Amino acid sequence: MFKKTISTLAATCFFLIPFSGTADAARIYKTVSYYTLSGTTPAQLDKALAHKGPYIKSTGSRHPGATTISFDPRLKLVQDGRYCKVASVSVDxxxxxxxxxxxxxxxxKSIEMAxxxxxxxxxxxxxxxxxxxxxxxxxxxxxRSVKSLPYRSNCNLLKQDIEKTTYNILLDHENAQRQFDRxxxxxxxxxxxxxxxxxxxKLEQAKQ
Known part of the structure; x- marks a missing residue:
């Protein structure tokens, strides 16, 4: 039941990497929205999911659920004498x-449907x-990876290291999300x- 629609659960992720400002502790900001389905049979609900579920551009189809994720990093660099170092970093x-x-x-009134x-x-x-x-x-x-980067002779070089490190981790993140979906x-x-x-x-136990 609902197999055709649910077998392709997926999420889409967009990455925003503006490094600026001061650092705070990393936080998770989550918002939830709902779309309404109407039907009185499994076939009707399955059809409603297929037609009203959120559309995901990367897959070219609709899905029962979707989560759009963005990363908001904040980074502070300090020039300490001859070296530039990461003073603080957080990623919301x-x-x-x-x-x-x-x-x-x-x-x-259908117990099975419920x-x-x-x-x-x-x-x-x-x-x-x-x-x-x-x-x-x-x-x-x-x-952790950005914070552990070694000092560099100037901040431009350190920024290049940060961009490379972040890019590679974001690629790993995208692959991890896809593997999870599969x-x-x-x-x-x-x-x-x-x-x-x-x-x-559990229902049977509750009746006893």
Whole structure:
């Protein structure tokens, strides 16, 4: 159920790297928006997901959920005598998440539909939250790597080192996000069935 749409869960990432200003502690800024689906059968909801899900340019298709991520680094360099060094660096992560909301969820009389939807929507949210976790780990990697760069004779040379280091980590980040999407797509059927079984078991236990 919902296999055709959900098997290609993905996120898109855009990277903004303006190094300037003073440094604060790295933070995660997350905003969540919802789009509404309407339907009373699994087929109708699947069709609604395929037509109303956020469009991702990099894949050329719509997806059940999407997270747009940007990195906002702040860097302070200090010329200390004959050397230039990194005084402080922090990288904030900005994430904009788009998730589905089922209009008839509160009025449906179908236990099966409610069960499947609750399981599905929570898995979509978990997937998108995971993209933020991946981004946060790479933001931390940028901070540590830039902070550990050796001193240079002038700040222009150090800025070149910073740009190269950051560029390589952002490439790693993009690859990590894509690998995560591929793994999630391959394992979707098995994961979703296990989630459904687990939820059913909890419902049965609650009835006892």
């Amino acid at each position: 992560v900005h994430a904009k998440m788009s998730l589905p909301r089922w209009k008839q969820r509160s009025t449906t 069960l499947v939807w609750d399981t599905l929507s929570r898995d979509i949210q978990r997937h998108e939250e995971s993209h933020i976790v991946i981004a946060r780990s790479h933001a931390t990697k940028i901070e 793994a999630e797509a391959v394992n979707f059927d098995h994961r979703f069935i296990n989630l459904l079984v687990g939820r059913l078991q």
